[in-house]
Each structure stands twice: as C-alpha cells, then as structure tokens.
Amino acid sequence: MARYDDIAAYRESIRISSQGRRTVATVDFVQNLAKFNHHFTLRQANEWIEIYQCSFKDVSTEAGDRRTFQLLNPNNGEF
Incomplete structure (x- = not known):
C-alpha cells in the first residue's frame, strides 16, 4: 500500500499542459519524494x-x- 507521503509527492509532481494533459516526470517525482x-x-x-x-x-x-x-x-481510455 502506498504511503501518504508518496501520494502527496506524486500529486505535487503532476504538471498540466496548456492543452489540459496531465503528465508526471519521474525526475520530478523523485525530487518531491526527497522533500518528504x-x-x-x-x-x-x-x-x-x-x-x-x-x-x-x-x-x-x-x-x-x-x-x-x-x-x-477517462472518457474513452485514450489520450
């Protein structure tokens, strides 16, 4: 089971582009985990x-x- 801190760091790592796409870079996730x-x-x-x-x-x-x-x-399972 994921820890609360892991989930919080993941949420902080989500970036929203101008087209509304939500992405997460592994590098950002690791940096946010280090904060915890x-x-x-x-x-x-x-x-x-x-x-x-x-x-x-x-x-x-x-x-x-x-x-x-x-x-x-979430509407059709594609991007």
Missing part, C-alpha cells in the same frame, strides 16, 4: 508509478529510467 525524506532511485519511482497509478501510461520518448507518464482520458 523518502529517497527513491528513478527505477524505484518508475516501479511505484506502474504499481500504484494505473491510470497513467508511459509516453517517454527516450530509453532509460527518466520516464514521463500521462493520464489516460
């Missing part, structure tokens, strides 16, 4: 997002652990 004295690697942060945030999909354009996740559109 939780130290995750990028890989651990990616695993946390994949496990606890099923409504976000990986939309990264590069390989590696610096990933970006985007909220799926």
